[in-house]
Amino acid sequence: MANVILFYPRTGMDISGTFRYVPLSVLTLAAPLVKEGYSVALIDQRLDPNWREKVRKEVDSNTICFGISSMTGLQLQFGLEAAMEFRKIAPKIPIVWGGAHPSLVWEQCLGNPYVDLVVVNEGDETFPRLVKSLEDKSALNTVAGIAYKEGGKARFTGMPRFVDLDSLRPLPYHLIPLNEYLTSSDTSEKSINIETSRGCPARCSFCYYGSSSMARWRYMSSEKILGMIHEILEKGIKGIWLYDSNFFASHRRVKDIVDGLSNAGIQATFKAQCRAEDLLHFDVDFLKKLRSVGFEKLFVGIESGSDRILKLINKKITINQAYEVDAKLREAGIVPFYSFMCGIPGETVDDIHASLTAMKVLAEKNPSAEIGHLSLCSPYPGTEIFEHCRKTGWEPPAKMEDWINNTWNSNETSWLESHVKKFAKKASILSYFMNYKMLVSYYPQLKAPVKFMVYLYCKIIKLRISAKFYQFMPEIPLLIFLRKKMYSA
Numbered sequence: 001m002a003n004v005i006l007f008y009p010r011t012g013m014d015i016s017g018t019f020r021y022v023p024l025s026v027l028t029l030a031a032p033l034v035k036e037g038y039s040v041a042l043i044d045q046r047l048d049p050n051w052r053e054k055v056r057k058e059v060d061s062n063t064i065c066f067g068i069s070s071m072t073g074l075q076l077q078f079g080l081e082a083a084m085e086f087r088k089i090a091p092k093i094p095i096v097w098g099g100a101h102p103s104l105v106w107e108q109c110l111g112n113p114y115v116d117l118v119v120v121n122e123g124d125e126t127f128p129r130l131v132k133s134l135e136d137k138s139a140l141n142t143v144a145g146i147a148y149k150e151g152g153k154a155r156f157t158g159m160p161r162f163v164d165l166d167s168l169r170p171l172p173y174h175l176i177p178l179n180e181y182l183t184s185s186d187t188s189e190k191s192i193n194i195e196t197s198r199g200c201p202a203r204c205s206f207c208y209y210g211s212s213s214m215a216r217w218r219y220m221s222s223e224k225i226l227g228m229i230h231e232i233l234e235k236g237i238k239g240i241w242l243y244d245s246n247f248f249a250s251h252r253r254v255k256d257i258v259d260g261l262s263n264a265g266i267q268a269t270f271k272a273q274c275r276a277e278d279l280l281h282f283d284v285d286f287l288k289k290l291r292s293v294g295f296e297k298l299f300v301g302i303e304s305g306s307d308r309i310l311k312l313i314n315k316k317i318t319i320n321q322a323y324e325v326d327a328k329l330r331e332a333g334i335v336p337f338y339s340f341m342c343g344i345p346g347e348t349v350d351d352i353h354a355s356l357t358a359m360k361v362l363a364e365k366n367p368s369a370e371i372g373h374l375s376l377c378s379p380y381p382g383t384e385i386f387e388h389c390r391k392t393g394w395e396p397p398a399k400m401e402d403w404i405n406n407t408w409n410s411n412e413t414s415w416l417e418s419h420v421k422k423f424a425k426k427a428s429i430l431s432y433f434m435n436y437k438m439l440v441s442y443y444p445q446l447k448a449p450v451k452f453m454v455y456l457y458c459k460i461i462k463l464r465i466s467a468k469f470y471q472f473m474p475e476i477p478l479l480i481f482l483r484k485k486m487y488s489a
């Protein structure tokens, strides 16, 4: 039985060994609570089909609150499902929400009956203070960084200060079945995810960090990071997924880390996220050094094949520069994963076709490159894209639950002209078929005959892109249906 129950809802992308990583948001929150002597239960709905029973088992008269973490999108639906269940079991115990989505629209979230309190932005310091305040039944208005209901109104106590990341406590891995979270689909070693910085100084016009108060880039020192890596290696895990939105924001820090790894002779593999513009400035020798200390894969957001759109979304690269980046990575022996998106307000069919062409070119130039599909643009409050969408007459979701479909695979993109909207939907599906090798490694559950059909279909899609011929595709509704099934189960 627990004083605090932390719940990580399904995301809709919960394929074990591929996208199901350690739920860092709630594990990080648990660390200071455990240190202060609270008993904490961490329930991950992605792992546990019996989560309802588990919740029921953990609640007793000493339970102080039930915490739920959520991004925008499908995770809200599963989080609300858990909140409803919890309310039935313990109608008087407060339900606290946190994470990217409630931080963005805390006032709207508080309008939902299954949200009693919201922790806005980082919870590492705010949440323990809130738990103490709820335990002592002291005034909530003294806890910075929370939003709550009072007299039928939403009250916000003001932005919390940023956390010093070097002061974070070691993660209480004993609360989770660690092996269940290691991913192996896309790297040579089983990997665990860790964070070494937060925020991102770039200002991409569609990104949560393009605008939010969480944008400021904060980081751990290279000494702390090397210490964390040692601890992981001691657990017998050799793969590390650096989860930071922008691991390379400080070139000096990266160089220190690389030197530290090299001097300590650490044998591990790494994957990390990097901006294409940063890669443009790194020389091949540095990239080779990065590879030699274990960086085998970099996730790079290219987003569009159209220079007009790249400018609009503030990516600070052209598509030819993206090809230059690819050539450097190839020379250094680093595998890139390129992400793309479509459905940006003002985008045309030609722009989307340019993205499909760029994806095809990259797949052909660099056979080891992994090419993500075209995600549908999801406007988040505060971003430039959000304002562009509004100018077209688009109305943002009015209620918390209306954000469930505002996500990468189900967005209606109603700010686009209707023929572009139709094409964006089609392109987002057929863009999965750029790289057969990657598809079968990410979806190992596919059976041999299906794999053969996928192989043929990949060939056909590439021919279609070369000929710019997208007519007569009766299979598209079926593929959309299958994707929906795959990413909500």
Ligand code: B12
Residues within 6 Å of the ligand: 011, 012, 013, 019, 020, 021, 022, 023, 024, 025, 026, 028, 029, 066, 067, 068, 069, 070, 071, 072, 073, 074, 075, 096, 097, 098, 099, 100, 101, 104, 119, 121, 122, 123, 124, 127, 195, 198, 199, 207, 208, 209, 243, 244, 245, 375, 378, 380, 407, 408
């Ligand atoms: C990992 C990750 C994922 C994983 C998540 C699952 C997992 N854990 O296995 C997967 C791959 C599924 C994923 C998917 C998506 N993601 Co994502 N993802 C991330 C990433 C890289 C790391 C999240 C993380 O663990 N951070 C570390 C923890 C410690 O930080 P945190 O989650 O913010 O938690 C802190 C606070 O928010 C708060 N907090 C969080 N939860 C709670 C709960 C309570 C009770 C309290 C009190 C506080 C609290 O306290 C924590 C400690 O300070 C972030 C970027 C980033 N670096 O954070 C993007 C990010 C969260 N994702 C984002 C996006 C856009 C998406 C997608 C829509 C992407 C897409 N186009 O495909 C999808 C949506 C999926 C869906 N169906 O809803 C955006 C968020 C946008 C938004 N409004 O939600 C982010 C911020 C990236 C970005 N820069 O835009 N993602």
Ligand code: SF4
Residues within 6 Å of the ligand: 200, 201, 202, 203, 204, 207, 208, 209, 210, 245, 246, 275, 301
């Ligand atoms: S570089 Fe990535 S994390 Fe940074 S603002 Fe752009 S999209 Fe967001």
